[in-house]
Structure formats: structure tokens, C-alpha cells
Amino acid sequence: MSVEYKEFNGEVVFLVDANFLKDEELVVVKFGLRVEELKRRAEFRLFSEIAQFYTLVNDGLILTKHAFAGLERPLYCRDSCDGDQEKLVYSRKPVTDYEWIGGRDGKPVRKDAPKGHVFVVIVSPNRKHKELYPEVECWIEHWAWVEEDQGLSQAPVNWVDRFKLKLWTQEQE
Numbered sequence: 001m002s003v004e005y006k007e008f009n010g011e012v013v014f015l016v017d018a019n020f021l022k023d024e025e026l027v028v029v030k031f032g033l034r035v036e037e038l039k040r041r042a043e044f045r046l047f048s049e050i051a052q053f054y055t056l057v058n059d060g061l062i063l064t065k066h067a068f069a070g071l072e073r074p075l076y077c078r079d080s081c082d083g084d085q086e087k088l089v090y091s092r093k094p095v096t097d098y099e100w101i102g103g104r105d106g107k108p109v110r111k112d113a114p115k116g117h118v119f120v121v122i123v124s125p126n127r128k129h130k131e132l133y134p135e136v137e138c139w140i141e142h143w144a145w146v147e148e149d150q151g152l153s154q155a156p157v158n159w160v161d162r163f164k165l166k167l168w169t170q171e172q173e
Contacts (some may be wrong), residue, residue, distance in 0.1 A: 030137035047100030051108035070164030
């Protein structure tokens with residue numbers, strides 16, 4: 001588990017490899033998560049979310065099976081009434097999950113993934129702050145396990161009604 005990070009204007013950002021659709025082609029780019037976001041999760045004792053970031057997000061985002069765009073519900077986000085339109089959702093079905101054991105000096109511990117669920121990561125394109133964070137294509141905002149759709153393997157349940165568009169499906173080898 002190697003974590004790449006970089007300092008931008010005095011702020012440390014984790015950089016995660018991800019596939020991204022540019023000019024109708026999938027390319028590998030960097031998604032970012034500010035270190036402060038993980039510190040905030042630690043303050044709220046969300047240690048398993050931290051374990052999932054280091055293992056399922058950092059090491060696994062590049063393995064995404066499906067990417068969706070736009071939420072089918074209104075979302076006001078960062079001074080924008082169109083926050084729902086900007087969101088991208090990446091989904092896949094890892095066979096393991098992780099939880100943090102041992103407090104501050106602990107570590108991620110492997111466990112079975114929840115049956116019938118997929119792991120999703122919600123991101124937003126870095127449009128407003130590209131000059132400050134030129135390497136960050138999107139910001140990682142949230143990750144969680146959600147129920148799997150019965151019709152489309154490795155997709156969130158009711159994806160047709162939840163998202164505006166399926167952007168791409170990656171055929172893994």
C-alpha cells in the first residue's frame with residue numbers, strides 16, 4: 001500500500017490514480033483528497049473509512065468497473081445549485097473490505113466484503129481550482145458500500161434511476 005501525496009501551496013493532497021473519460025478516451029489521471037479530510041474523519045473516529053481510503057480507494061480506484069455522471073436528485077454543493085450535475089460515481093465490487101484496528105497506532109485489517117454490495121466513490125471535477133491544484137482532475141468526496149444492482153454487475157442498485165448517464169464500463173482483464 002503506497003500512498004502518493006504532494007504539497008500544493010502549503011496543503012498536502014493525496015493523489016490517487018483513476019481512469020477518466022477525456023475526449024471520448026479513457027486516460028489515467030490523478031484524483032485528489034486533502035489530508036485535512038482524513039484528519040476530519042479521524043476526529044470523528046471514522047477509522048474504518050480511513051482504512052477504506054488507504055486500501056479500497058487508493059489502491060483500487062484504478063480498478064473501477066463503471067463510472068456514472070450526474071445524480072438524479074437535487075444537490076446544492078459548494079455554492080452551486082447544480083451540484084448534482086457535477087458528481088461522478090465510480091463503482092466496483094472488491095472481494096475484501098477493511099476496518100481500522102488499534103486506534104491511532106493501528107492498521108487496516110482485511111475482512112470479507114459485504115455480500116450483495118458494491119463499493120462506490122463519489123468525486124467532483126476540479127474545475128474551480130485547477131490553477132492551484134493542476135495535477136488534480138477530480139476531488140474524492142465520499143466512499144461507501146451500497147447494494148448491488150441485479151441487472152448490471154458491479155453497479156449500484158437502481159443505477160438507471162439514480163444517475164443521469166453511464167459514462168463508461170471498463171472491461172477488466
